[in-house]
Amino acid sequence: xxxxxxxxxxxxxxxxxxxxxxxxxxxxxxxxxxxxxxxxxxxxxxxxxxxxxxxxxxxxxxxxxxxxxxxxxxxxxxxxxxxxxxxxxxxxxx
Numbered sequence: 001x002x003x004x005x006x007x008x009x010x011x012x013x014x015x016x017x018x019x020x021x022x023x024x025x026x027x028x029x030x031x032x033x034x035x036x037x038x039x040x041x042x043x044x045x046x047x048x049x050x051x052x053x054x055x056x057x058x059x060x061x062x063x064x065x066x067x068x069x070x071x072x073x074x075x076x077x078x079x080x081x082x083x084x085x086x087x088x089x090x091x092x093x094x
Contacts, residue, residue, distance in 0.1 A: 031070030
């Protein structure tokens with residue numbers, strides 16, 4: 001699990017819209033938006049400075065000390081290359 005927390009955010013209680021300032025969210029795969037112990041899944045990331053929560057923010061208005069936790073995307077290997085990697089790993093395990 002990786003954590004992203006650059007910049008500041010603004011989200012109001014009962015809103016699904018989160019706005020960032022100094023953020024680079026477009027490279028993130030989604031995850032959980034967290035602020036002061038509350039976490040809400042992210043439904044979509046529209047840009048570096050705009051994301052939408054899966055449901056309304058239940059807490060107080062959020063500010064600078066937020067975090068987004070996410071699983072880094074693993075690149076998909078070509079099936080032929082994946083077979084070669086598996087064979088090499090099997091050889092290394094001997």
